[in-house]
Each structure stands twice: as structure tokens, then as C-alpha cells.
Amino acid sequence: MRIKNRITGLLFIGTTAFSAFLIIAVIILLLVIIIIGGKETFSWKFLTSFPEDGMMKGGIFPAIYGTALLVVMMSIAAVPFGTITAIYLTEYASETSFLAQTIRFAVRTLATVPSIIFGLFGLGFFIKFVGGGMDNVFLGGQLKWGQPNILWASLTMSLLTLPVVIVSVEEAIRAVPREMREASLALGGTKWETIRRIVIPGSRSGIMTGTILAVSRGAGEVAPILFTGAAYYLATLPTSLSDQFMNLGYHIYIMSTQSANVDQTLPIQFATTLVLLMLTFMLNLTAVVIRSRLRRKAK
Amino acid sequence: MDSSIENTGFVFSKESLRKKFRWSEFLSEKIITGVAFLSITIIILIFFFVFRETLPIFKQKKETVTIESVQKQEQYGGAETSEQTNASGQEQYGVISKDTMMIENRVMTEDTVVHGSDEATVKSLMGKEWLPVSDRPRYGLIPLLVGTMKITLLAILFAAPIAILAALFSAAFATHWMREIIKPAIELLAGFPSVVIGFFALMVMASFFQNIFGYDIRLNAFVGGMAMALAAIPIIFTITEDALTAVPHSYTEASLALGASRWQTALFVTLPAATPGIFAAILLGIGRIFGETMIALMATGNAAMISANPFESVRTLAATIGAEMAEVVFGDTHYSVLFLIGSLLFVFTFCLNALAEFYVKGRLVKRFQGK
Numbered sequence: 001m002r003i004k005n006r007i008t009g010l011l012f013i014g015t016t017a018f019s020a021f022l023i024i025a026v027i028i029l030l031l032v033i034i035i036i037g038g039k040e041t042f043s044w045k046f047l048t049s050f051p052e053d054g055m056m057k058g059g060i061f062p063a064i065y066g067t068a069l070l071v072v073m074m075s076i077a078a079v080p081f082g083t084i085t086a087i088y089l090t091e092y093a094s095e096t097s098f099l100a101q102t103i104r105f106a107v108r109t110l111a112t113v114p115s116i117i118f119g120l121f122g123l124g125f126f127i128k129f130v131g132g133g134m135d136n137v138f139l140g141g142q143l144k145w146g147q148p149n150i151l152w153a154s155l156t157m158s159l160l161t162l163p164v165v166i167v168s169v170e171e172a173i174r175a176v177p178r179e180m181r182e183a184s185l186a187l188g189g190t191k192w193e194t195i196r197r198i199v200i201p202g203s204r205s206g207i208m209t210g211t212i213l214a215v216s217r218g219a220g221e222v223a224p225i226l227f228t229g230a231a232y233y234l235a236t237l238p239t240s241l242s243d244q245f246m247n248l249g250y251h252i253y254i255m256s257t258q259s260a261n262v263d264q265t266l267p268i269q270f271a272t273t274l275v276l277l278m279l280t281f282m283l284n285l286t287a288v289v290i291r292s293r294l295r296r297k298a299k
Numbered sequence: 300m301d302s303s304i305e306n307t308g309f310v311f312s313k314e315s316l317r318k319k320f321r322w323s324e325f326l327s328e329k330i331i332t333g334v335a336f337l338s339i340t341i342i343i344l345i346f347f348f349v350f351r352e353t354l355p356i357f358k359q360k361k362e363t364v365t366i367e368s369v370q371k372q373e374q375y376g377g378a379e380t381s382e383q384t385n386a387s388g389q390e391q392y393g394v395i396s397k398d399t400m401m402i403e404n405r406v407m408t409e410d411t412v413v414h415g416s417d418e419a420t421v422k423s424l425m426g427k428e429w430l431p432v433s434d435r436p437r438y439g440l441i442p443l444l445v446g447t448m449k450i451t452l453l454a455i456l457f458a459a460p461i462a463i464l465a466a467l468f469s470a471a472f473a474t475h476w477m478r479e480i481i482k483p484a485i486e487l488l489a490g491f492p493s494v495v496i497g498f499f500a501l502m503v504m505a506s507f508f509q510n511i512f513g514y515d516i517r518l519n520a521f522v523g524g525m526a527m528a529l530a531a532i533p534i535i536f537t538i539t540e541d542a543l544t545a546v547p548h549s550y551t552e553a554s555l556a557l558g559a560s561r562w563q564t565a566l567f568v569t570l571p572a573a574t575p576g577i578f579a580a581i582l583l584g585i586g587r588i589f590g591e592t593m594i595a596l597m598a599t600g601n602a603a604m605i606s607a608n609p610f611e612s613v614r615t616l617a618a619t620i621g622a623e624m625a626e627v628v629f630g631d632t633h634y635s636v637l638f639l640i641g642s643l644l645f646v647f648t649f650c651l652n653a654l655a656e657f658y659v660k661g662r663l664v665k666r667f668q669g670k
Contacts, residue, residue, distance in 0.1 A: 016464045027488050124348040220492025273498050276494070
């Protein structure tokens with residue numbers, strides 16, 4: 001009986017360990033295959049040159065530039081709003097109030113809405129309603145803002161990444177010791193002064209983590225920009241807010257499914273995937289390091 | 300001490316202790332509260348605008364219904380309408396007579412030719428064919444729903460056991476250094492863009508599984524399901540692990556003290572105590588798979604057909620939006636139907652989230668508080 005018990009136990013523990021091992025093995029396999037597939041083509045020239053011969057050769061500079069522009073504009077919109085929402089939730093709202101709980105539920109819902117829905121919303125709200133409205137009012141119906149462009153794509157993406165910022169900043173604000181706040185208040189500082197001089201500087205690393213995680217998410221998402229601004233191929237870089245742009249993830253999707261010569265461009269696809277993976281990987285790693293330092297400090 | 304206060308001339312009174320009104324305080328509080336409403340506003344706006352673009356379908360439905368009923372009253376056209384459906388039924392099979400049948404159809408419904416196409420749209424929503432770009436567009440959602448469910452089922456059947464077992468390993472059996480590897484690795488997987496997973500599935504997994512199982516169609520529901528499982532595993536793992544570590548120590552200690560071994564404690568005490576949390580994890584995993592667009596677009600083959608075979612191509616709801624929205628004319632029926640699909644996706648994931656939130660989490664807390 002005892003031996004049978006022991007064998008069952010070993011089998012059970014073995015199964016759980018095998019599951020964990022399987023996940024890690026698949027992750028390593030994915031990384032290795034993409035690195036091997038992409039390392040031949042990957043070079044400095046690949047990163048800094050334009051596509052040539054109808055995207056059959058050449059680099060991916062416009063896609064990198066477009067992605068960078070997208071995440072910068074997205075952060076400008078998402079980080080301040082996310083930070084302020086986090087400040088409200090931690091400093092002003094009481095934990096049990098109906099309003100705070102509703103906001104929390106909204107934030108969590110926002111985090112679970114499928115990304116394609118944000119794309120639909122961007123199309124229906126930003127492009128058709130806001131953009132179309134701007135065209136009618138300012139340009140007399142001439143089509144300029146009522147079509148996909150980088151501004152609407154960034155704003156759509158900022159809605160998607162808002163919850164990421166809120167959650168990270170909230171955690172950081174909670175890590176600011178209560179004594180510091182109390183000291184500030186005891187010295188005669190008002191609530192707003194305390195927030196401005198103590199809470200926000202104290203949670204700077206959290207705001208940083210939130211921004212990095214949001215950028216990493218925004219750089220990798222493709223579904224929201226499929227029809228709000230990403231372009232298949234552009235000969236020039238976007239120069240104004242009403243221009244379309246190229247994007248790394250969209251580039252991978254187009255090259256691997258919509259192009260006529262999928263096999264010939266395979267090295268380019270792997271190299272582009274490698275670039276995107278490295279980008280998100282490094283961003284996530286930085287965020288994890290900052291966050292673990294923050295958590296250690298909080299203890 | 301008393302005298303020093305008197306010397307400065309400062310006296311505490313009701314007046315001096317009252318909170319002063321400051322504009323900066325007032326404004327900052329109001330602005331911060333206002334901004335905090337933003338996330339609620341966004342949710343409401345998403346609801347509103349995604350549904351708004353869907354509405355034209357239902358408006359047209361009302362019109363056509365009234366027209367139809369009027370016709371019936373005047374001409375007793377019961378026989379004629381049945382003939383019409385007959386004709387359209389044959390049209391799919393008839394090869395030579397196809398064109399003539401179509402013409403007959405047009406002639407018969409000449410008066411309502413504009414509404415006729417819309418009528419067909421609304422009727423075809425429940426149909427078994429998704430052919431949005433054809434002479435007679437058909438928008439049957441059934442194959443898309445079946446495809447989505449097939450993928451979701453396959454992915455969750457694979458992802459849930461693996462993620463839950465791995466979480467159990469990490470929470471109950473793993474040593475400290477193992478946990479230091481597993482958790483960042485899962486976090487890393489969670490950070491992979493779905494387009495990267497889709498690309499991996501398209502280029503590597505599809506060929507790999509084809510070599511093993513020897514099926515004909517390279518991109519199919521099985522490949523898509525496996526790739527989706529990769530996307531769902533981090534969510535299920537993280538929430539399950541949280542639920543497992545939240546089980547009070549007194550539970551496990553009591554079990555160990557009564558002579559149970561570690562694996563018995565994990566399997567018969569910790570795991571059952573965390574079931575509501577695990578249930579929530581699976582629900583959120585389903586939500587993720589259901590709405591996943593890029594993997595579905597790249598790895599499932601995108602053919603709208605109804606079949607139970609996991610090795611046939613499927614087309615999911617989300618992938619349909621992603622593939623077709625860029626090519627439709629703003630405001631036409633196809634456009635509205637795609638928004639209808641979006642509304643379905645949104646409502647479904649919203650309900651899943653609400654269920655996981657209120658029902659499951661509430662129960663978990665109550666159980667640990669011993670109520």
C-alpha cells in the first residue's frame with residue numbers, strides 16, 4: 001500500500017514537473033528557431049535600409065521607424081492618463097466606494113477586451129466620427145482626417161495599453177511608505193502638494209515600468225492597427241499626423257500571408273520577427289528588473 | 300512654553316483650525332477625478348460605437364418585414380415566396396440553370412429590388428454559408444461560430460491541463476531556484492506578440508504537426524488551436540498560481556499534520572480549495588482565445604466551413620473582421636455585419652470577464668474566510 005502510494009505520488013509530481021518543463025521547452029524552441037532563421041539576414045544594414053524590389057530585398061527601416069513613432073505617440077496619450085487614474089484610485093478614492101470599484105472593473109474589462117475590438121472602435125469612433133466630423137467642420141467635407149492614419153492608430157493603441165500603465169503605477173504608488181506621506185502632511189503640506197512632491201517622485205520607477213510594458217505591448221499588437229493606419233508599403237517615411245505608416249508586426253503578417261513570394265522572402269520574415277521579438281524581449285526584461293528592484297525596496 | 304506661544308501672537312481657535320479653501324487643491328482633485336472616469340467612458344463609448352455601426356442591419360430588417368407582410372396580404376403570395384426559396388435553394392446546386400434562375404429571381408422581386416438584397420442578408424445571418432463577396436452575398440454566421448468554438452475547445456483542452464499542472468508544480472513542489480526559472484519564463488511567453496506566435500505556428504508548427512499526423516491541409520484548426528494554447532497558457536498559469544498560493548497555510552499544515560504526504564496535500568487539499576480561482580483562470584483563457592485575431596488569421600487556413608474534423612481549415616469570428624474590414628465599403632451591409640460580429644465578440648468577452656470577476660472571486664474570498 002505504502003509503495004503504491006509512493007509510486008502514484010512520484011507519477012503525479014512527475015506529471016506536474018513535465019508540464020512545466022514542456023512550457024519552458026516550447027519557449028526555448030521558439031526562441032532558438034527564430035534566432036537561427038533570422039540571424040543570416042539580420043545586420044545593421046537590414047535595420048537601416050528601405051525595402052527594395054517590391055519588398056523582395058532590402059531592409060525594414062520604415063517599419064522600425066513607424067513602430068517607434070506609434071509607441072511614442074501612444075505613450076504620450078496613455079501614460080499621463082494612466083498615471084492620473086492610478087493616483088485617483090490610490091490617493092483619492094476609498095477602496096470600497098462604488099465609484100472606485102466601477103473604475104477598477106472598467107480597467108479590468110479594458111484589459112480583457114479583444115484587441116480587434118479596439119480596431120473596430122478606432123474605425124467607428126476616431127476615423128468615422130471624430131475624423132469625419134473634423135473634415136466636415138474644418139475642411140468642408142474634403143477627406144483628410146476621416147481615413148486611417150498614424151494619429152488614430154496611436155490613440156487606438158493607447159486605449160489598449162491604458163490598463164497596463166494603470167496597474168503598474170498603482171503598484172508603485174502603494175509601495176511609497178505611508179510615513180513619508182504622513183510626514184509631508186504633518187509639515188503642513190496639502191494633499192496635492194504631498195502627491196506632487198512625495199508620491200509621484202516616489203513612484204517614478206513604477207511609471208517607468210508601466211511605460212515600458214505599455215510600449216512593449218503596443219509594439220507587438222497588430223490587430224488594432226490593421227484598419228486604423230498601418231500600410232502595406234510606403235516609399236517615404238510618415239511626416240505628418242495624417243500619414244499612414246509601416247509597422248513591424250504588420251510587416252510580418254503581410255509578408256508571411258499576403259505576399260506572392262512567401263518562400264523567397266522567408267529570411268526577411270524571420271529576421272523581422274527576430275527584430276520584433278528582441279525589441280519586446282528587451283523591453284520586458286528591463287521592466288522585470290526595475291519591478292523586482294521596486295518590490296525588494298517595498299519590503 | 301505657554302508664554303512663547305503667546306509671544307508669537309498665534310492662538311488656536313475654531314477659525315485657525317478650519318481647512319482653508321485652496322484653488323490648487325480644488326482643481327487638482329476635480330481634474331484627477333475627471334480623468335479617472337476616462338476608463339469607464341471608454342468602455343461605454345466602445346459599447347456605443349461598435350453597436351452603432353451594427354444598427355443598419357436591424358433597421359433594414361424592420362422595413363423589409365413590413366413590405367413582405369403587405370405583399371402577402373394583397374396577393375396571397377405564400378406560394379410565390381416558397382417558390383423563391385426553392386429557386387435560391389436550387390441555385391447552389393444547379394450548374395447550367397444558375398443564370399436563368401437568378402434572372403427569374405430578379406424579375407419576380409423587381410419592386411423590392413433594393414430591399415431584396417438586405418432581406419436576404421438578415422435571413423442569411425443564421426445560414427450556413429459565409430460568402431460576403433459574391434453576386435448574392437450570404438452572411439451566415441454559423442460556420443464562423445462553429446470554427447471559433449472548435450479552435451477554442453482545442454486550445455483550452457490543451458492549454459488548461461498543462462498550465463494548471465505547471466502552476467501546481469510551481470506552487471507546491473518546485474524548489475526556489477526552479478520557481479525563479481519558471482515564473483520569468485512564463486512572463487516572457489506572455490510578452491510574446493501574438494503575431495510572432497502566429498508566424499511560428501505558420502512556418503514551424505504547421506509543418507511539424509503535418510509530419511507527425513500526415514494530414515492534407517497544412518493550416519487547420521489543430522495547428523491554430525495549438526498556437527492559441529501558447530497564448531492562453533500564461534494567463535491560465537498566472538491566475539491559477541495566484542489562487543493556489545492564496546490558499547491559507549493552515550489548510551496545508553492541517554493536512555500534513557494528519558499524516559498526508561505532500562502530493563496528497565497538493566492534490567486533495569490545495570487544488571480543491573483553489574477551484575473557483577482555477578475556474579476564473581480558464582474563463583479568462585477562453586476569453587483570450589475567443590478574441591485572438593492574429594494567430595487565427597495566420598495559422599487556421601481561414602476557410603469558413605462546418606465540420607467536426609480538427610484537421611480541416613476554419614475561420615474564426617475575430618479573424619473574419621481582421622481579414623475583411625480593410626476591403627469593405629464604409630457603411631454597406633458587409634461592413635455592418637462585421638461590426639455585428641465585433642459586438643458579439645465584445646459582449647461575449649465582457650460577460651466572461653464579469654462572470655470571472657463577480658461570481659468566482661466572490662466565492663473564493665468567502666471560502667477562505669470560512670463562510
